[in-house]
Each structure stands twice: as C-alpha cells, then as structure tokens.
Amino acid sequence: xxxxxxxxxxxxxxxxxxxxxxxxxxxxxxxxxxxxxxxxxxxxxxxxxxxxxxxxxxxxxxxxxxxxxxxxxxxxxxxxxxxxxxxxxxxxxxxxxxxxxxxxxxxxxxxxxxxxxxxxxxxxxxxxxxxxxxxxxxxxxxxxxxxxxxxxxxxxxxxxxxxxxxxxxxxxxxxxxxxxxxxxxxxxxxxxxxxxxxxxxxxxxxxxxxxxxxxxxxxxxxxxxxxxxxxxxxxxxxxxxxxxxxxxxxxxxxxxxxxxxxxxxxxxxxxxxxxxxxxxxxxxxxxxxxxxxxxxxxxxxxxxxxxxxxxxxxxxxxxxxxxxxxxxxxxxxxxxxxxxxxxxxxxxxxxxxxxxxxxxxxxxxxxxxxxxxxxxxxxxxxxxxxxxxxxxxxxxxxxxxxxxxxxxxxxxxxxxxxxxxxxxxxxxxxxxxxxxxxxxxxxxxxxxxxxxxxxxxxxxxxxxxxxxxxxxxxxxxxxxxxxxxxxxxxxxxxxxxxxxxxxxxxxxxxxxxxxxxxxxxxxxxxxxxxxxxxxxxxxxxxxxxxxxxxxxx
Amino acid sequence: xxxxxxxxxxxxxxxxxxxxxxxxxxxxxxxxxxxxxxxxxxxxxxxxxxxxxxxxxxxxxxxxxxxx
Numbered sequence: 001x002x003x004x005x006x007x008x009x010x011x012x013x014x015x016x017x018x019x020x021x022x023x024x025x026x027x028x029x030x031x032x033x034x035x036x037x038x039x040x041x042x043x044x045x046x047x048x049x050x051x052x053x054x055x056x057x058x059x060x061x062x063x064x065x066x067x068x069x070x071x072x073x074x075x076x077x078x079x080x081x082x083x084x085x086x087x088x089x090x091x092x093x094x095x096x097x098x099x100x101x102x103x104x105x106x107x108x109x110x111x112x113x114x115x116x117x118x119x120x121x122x123x124x125x126x127x128x129x130x131x132x133x134x135x136x137x138x139x140x141x142x143x144x145x146x147x148x149x150x151x152x153x154x155x156x157x158x159x160x161x162x163x164x165x166x167x168x169x170x171x172x173x174x175x176x177x178x179x180x181x182x183x184x185x186x187x188x189x190x191x192x193x194x195x196x197x198x199x200x201x202x203x204x205x206x207x208x209x210x211x212x213x214x215x216x217x218x219x220x221x222x223x224x225x226x227x228x229x230x231x232x233x234x235x236x237x238x239x240x241x242x243x244x245x246x247x248x249x250x251x252x253x254x255x256x257x258x259x260x261x262x263x264x265x266x267x268x269x270x271x272x273x274x275x276x277x278x279x280x281x282x283x284x285x286x287x288x289x290x291x292x293x294x295x296x297x298x299x300x301x302x303x304x305x306x307x308x309x310x311x312x313x314x315x316x317x318x319x320x321x322x323x324x325x326x327x328x329x330x331x332x333x334x335x336x337x338x339x340x341x342x343x344x345x346x347x348x349x350x351x352x353x354x355x356x357x358x359x360x361x362x363x364x365x366x367x368x369x370x371x372x373x374x375x376x377x378x379x380x381x382x383x384x385x386x387x388x389x390x391x392x393x394x395x396x397x398x399x400x401x402x403x404x405x406x407x408x409x410x411x412x413x414x415x416x417x418x419x420x421x422x423x424x425x426x427x428x429x430x431x432x433x434x435x436x437x438x439x440x441x442x443x444x445x446x447x448x449x450x451x452x453x454x455x456x457x458x459x460x461x462x463x464x465x466x467x468x469x470x471x472x473x474x475x476x477x478x479x480x481x482x483x484x485x486x487x488x489x490x491x492x493x494x495x496x497x498x499x500x501x502x503x504x505x506x507x508x509x510x511x512x513x514x515x516x517x518x519x520x521x522x523x524x525x526x527x528x529x530x531x532x533x534x535x536x537x538x539x540x541x542x543x544x545x546x547x548x549x550x551x552x553x
Numbered sequence: 554x555x556x557x558x559x560x561x562x563x564x565x566x567x568x569x570x571x572x573x574x575x576x577x578x579x580x581x582x583x584x585x586x587x588x589x590x591x592x593x594x595x596x597x598x599x600x601x602x603x604x605x606x607x608x609x610x611x612x613x614x615x616x617x618x619x620x621x
Contacts, residue, residue, distance in 0.1 A: 377586070384590035394598040 016170040034305030034322035035180035036131035041330035043140035054148035058128035061282035064319035072116040088120035094219040098386035115446040159300040185307035197291030211278035227270035255285035296350035309357035311364035314402035331518035345543035356408035370400035417524035427507030437502035441495030455479040461510035466490040557608035
C-alpha cells in the first residue's frame with residue numbers, strides 16, 4: 001500500500017508467563033472497531049480491561065468505510081470522533097444509475113443543526129489506529145498484541161480464558177469475556193454456537209484504488225451499467241485519495257482469478273475511462289451472509305459485532321451496529337460489576353442488540369434482494385422500479401441500493417418506562433436515541449456534549465428543586481440533571497436552546513423531562529418532573545427487581 | 554378502514570379490458586412482463602394503503618391452481 005503505512009505494535013511478554021496471575025473484571029477478544037470501542041468505554045468507566053488480538057497491526061484493506069452519525073456521537077463520548085471527522089471524507093449526495101443514465105440522486109443533509117454529519121467515509125485501518133491510540137492513553141486498559149484466545153472455560157463465578165502468545169500459553173480469569181473476534185469468531189466455535197440465517201450465493205469484488213480524480217465525494221451506485229452489464233457496481237471516496245470500488249461478479253466467478261490485477265484493472269478502466277490513472281492498494285472477493293446468533297449472551301461470554309451478527313455491506317450496518325453493541329454493553333457491565341444492577345441487565349443487552357440485529361438484517365436482506373434479484377420476476381420488478389424512477393418520484397422510494405444505517409429504536413425493551421397516553425405527539429420515544437441540537441452553555445455548542453457517562457435527566461424550560469438535583473446525584477445509580485432554558489439552575493447544568501431546535505426536536509414544553517440512559521437512549525419521559533417517577537424509571541432501566549423499582553417510587 | 558373493492562367498479566369494463574390487451578400488442582414476452590410490473594407499481598402507488606394492497610395480493614394468490 002502506498003497511502004498508508006501499517007503500524008506494527010510490539011508484543012510485550014505478559015507477567016502471567018512469569019507465573020504472576022491476576023483477575024480481570026473484563027477481557028475483550030478482538031481489537032477491531034467493536035472490541036476497541038468496548039475496551040475504551042470500560043476503561044473510561046474505571047474498569048480494568050484486558051484486550052487481546054492475534055495480530056500486531058490494524059485492519060488490512062479499507063473494509064468498513066462509512067461511519068454513521070450515531071457512531072461518531074458514541075465515539076465523541078469516548079474522545080475519538082474528532083480525529084476521524086478531520087481525517088475522513090464528508091459526503092451527503094448519492095447518485096443511482098440504471099444502465100446508461102442517472103435515475104435519481106439523494107442528499108442526506110442531516111448535518112443541519114447536528115454536530116455530526118450523516119456519514120463520513122474513512123478506511124477502517126485509520127479508525128482502528130485512532131482507537132488504539134486512544135486506548136493506549138488509558139491506564140485501566142492493557143492491550144496485548146499477537147495474543148490469541150485458544151480456550152474458554154466457564155467456571156463457577158468466573159470465566160477462564162486461555163491465551164496463546166508467541167512465547168507461551170497462559171490462562172487469565174475474568175468476570176466477563178466480550179467476544180468481539182469477528183465474523184469467523186473462534187470463540188463462537190469454542191462454545192459450539194453458530195449464527196443462523198441466510199447465506200447469499202453471489203460474489204463481489206472489492207478494491208481500494210489510489211487516484212487523483214475530479215470526481216466529487218459522492219456515493220455512486222450503478223445497476224446494470226454499460227461497463228459491467230447485468231451486475232451492479234459502486235464507487236465511493238475515502239481519505240487520502242483512495243476510492244472504494246465494488247463490482248458484483250455473480251456466484252460462478254472464480255475468486256482467485258478475479259483477485260488478479262490483470263482481471264481487476266480492465267474492470268476499473270471500463271468504469272472510470274481508458275485513461276484513468278490509478279493504483280490498486282488492496283482487493284478482495286467476498287460473499288456475505290445475513291445471520292445472527294440466537295443469543296448474544298452465553299453465561300459469562302458476551303458476543304458483539306460481527307461475532308454476533310452478520311449483514312451484507314449494503315447500508316453500512318456492520319461496523320456501525322457493532323459499535324452500538326459496545327455502547328449498549330459497556331454501561332451495563334459497569335453497573336453489574338459494581339453490584340448496582342443484577343446480571344439480568346446483561347440479558348437486556350442480548351435482547352436489545354438482537355432486536356437491532358434483526359432490523360439490520362431485514363434492511364440488509366431487502367437491499368440485497370433488490371440489488372441481486374433471485375428470480376426472473378424479482379428481476380423484472382427491479383428493472384420496472386428503476387425504469388420508472390427517472391420520471392416518477394414515487395418509484396425512487398422503492399430503489400434500494402442500501403438503506404443507510406440509522407440507530408435502532410429499542411421500542412420493545414423491558415428497560416423502557418412507557419409514556420402516559422397521549423402525553424407526547426413527537427420527539428424521541430422511549431427506546432430511541434437522543435437527538436442532538438445546537439445549544440449554548442459552558443461545555444460547547446451541542447446538546448449531546450452535555451451527557452456524561454451515566455444517566456442524565458434532560459429538563460426543559462423549568463427548574464428541578466435543588467434538593468432533587470442533589471439527591472439524584474447522590475443515588476447509588478447517579479443521574480445528572482441538564483436543564484435546557486428556564487431559571488434558576490438549582491445545581492443543574494444550565495444550557496440555552498440557542499436556535500429553538502432542542503425544544504422542537506423533543507416536543508418539549510416547560511416542565512418536560514427526558515431520562516436518558518448512559519448510552520443516550522431515552523428510557524422515559526414526562527410532562528412534569530417527579531422525583532419518584534425518575535427513580536423508578538432508573539431502577540427499571542437498570543433491571544432492578546420490581547419491588548426495588550416500587551420502593552424507589 | 555378501507556377494504557379492497559371487489560365489486561364492479563369499472564365504468565366501461567370491456568373498454569378497459571381491450572386497452573389492457575392492446576397495451577401488450579407487439580411486445581416480446583420480456584417487454585410484456587416489464588409492462589405488467591410497471592403497471593402494478595403505478596397502480597399500487599395510486600392505492601397507497603398497504604392493508605388494501607395486502608388484500609389484493611392475497612386475493613390474487615387464491616385459486617392459482619396446482620403448482621407444477
């Protein structure tokens with residue numbers, strides 16, 4: 001590769017090989033985006049975490065390239081997103097072509113009044129490097145390279161993890177093991193569990209090419225283009241003048257043949273023009289599956305990311321959903337390890353993220369069926385949609401070249417407290433993720449920047465009694481109060497709704513309160529503050545037994 | 554709730570039927586299939602209501618005869 005030099009991370013002989021043993025609250029297997037995010041989140045919560053990876057560098061090849069707004073918001077909380085946004089390529093326009101003409105274009109433009117754009121494009125290796133560097137700042141974390149998990153054994157109240165290092169094998173004990181060891185998850189095999197679902201019989205060529213080009217930073221998707229008849233193709237810009245190209249090849253393609261430069265170069269020339277100047281940095285031929293584990297929790301082992309669920313790449317739902325897994329899991333592990341919540345809270349991790357995985361699999365399967373129709377009639381309908389899309393707006397809504405990843409609304413979650421009937425007409429429902437808005441206050445111009453690592457109560461236009469602000473902060477599971485407008489602050493963090501968008505987006509009136517979980521999902525909301533109701537909702541959102549929730553109220 | 558109207562609703566049924574068949578004149582089988590698909594999509598959008606469309610899909614699947 002010319003545009004990126006892979007760092008080589010040093011293997012350090014661990015103390016365990018000298019006979020010292022210690023207990024870890026959490027061991028994470030796999031230093032990809034998901035394992036790294038989980039480790040950073042846990043370390044920032046003050047939890048000692050051991051992260052092991054069998055390799056000694058970051059991802060080879062760009063792999064995941066589209067990072068969603070929600071991913072950036074999560075990584076903002078962890079202090080990692082700014083570098084990604086600076087390095088990455090912002091884009092909002094997508095164009096869809098059918099045969100030799102454009103049938104429509106879309107503009108995501110959700111950047112208005114939000115800190116982060118809908119998407120940025122950045123090669124996975126850059127993201128991993130930034131996350132590794134962030135993790136290495138945190139004393140609570142130990143990241144061990146060239147260290148592979150080769151055995152997992154559940155014991156009475158802990159899990160024994162056998163690790164193979166270059167100069168020997170050793171065992172560490174942990175309360176919890178996060179298996180973020182990727183699509184082929186060895187830990188999945190060790191536990192004898194498999195993902196269930198659909199395997200697609202199609203092959204795709206994916207390549208990173210370095211080129212200086214006047215093409216704008218847009219997502220371009222072709223159905224049945226003249227340069228690649230009867231198949232689909234994609235062109236998308238990444239950082240450092242690297243471009244992602246993707247060609248559908250069909251099931252009969254020979255993966256070894258198709259990876260050869262003499263096969264790839266003519267395909268790219270056909271797409272970009274005979275005089276295009278480029279260099280191939282990386283290529284791969286892939287197939288994909290839409291599957292998930294039935295349960296993401298197996299005793300003391302918690303599966304996350306590709307180890308737990310697999311989707312097609314259309315729609316950027318792989319790495320983005322995996323990072324949301326980590327975001328969902330870290331605070332729950334924190335509360336369970338601190339003895340503040342029962343282990344049942346971890347079952348809600350499995351339930352919520354399996355629900356999200358099902359949504360992602362559904363979107364991803366639908367996109368795949370549209371892009372690669374499986375029957376003659378499906379093909380006919382697909383072409384009919386594309387043919388109508390150029391002229392008729394209604395058909396554009398049916399064109400599906402990947403529904404781009406949005407955070408899942410966990411509407412059925414047992415952690416939610418339901419709304420009073422008719423109380424809200426809009427705004428984020430319990431289970432939805434908090435919405436950013438421009439604000440003015442001591443910590444900068446964005447609402448989400450005022451949410452810390454714990455529960456937060458967002459109060460609009462009216463004060464919470466000082467005594468209530470103090471006692472919420474002192475509770476076992478603490479909750480900070482952020483007040484949007486109104487006076488006095490009574491000890492809450494006061495911010496101003498500088499453009500009126502926060503009130504609007506939250507359907508707020510003076511007195512409206514939203515209770516946000518540590519992962520910034522709404523778990524309850526009311527039209528007026530009531531201390532007992534807030535405490536009961538926190539108890540429910542941390543899976544306390546029903547009587548505790550009642551006592552809190 | 555709107556239901557699928559399966560009572561006679563065409564003012565000039567014979568005219569419509571002839572125009573439907575005429576629309577396929579001189580088309581290849583593939584073109585005919587495409588025309589039908591486009592027609593279904595246009596009409597489905599005009600109906601809009603998913604409940605009505607589901608009823609229509611179910612009604613269309615009834616009595617198709619044995620699958621060979």
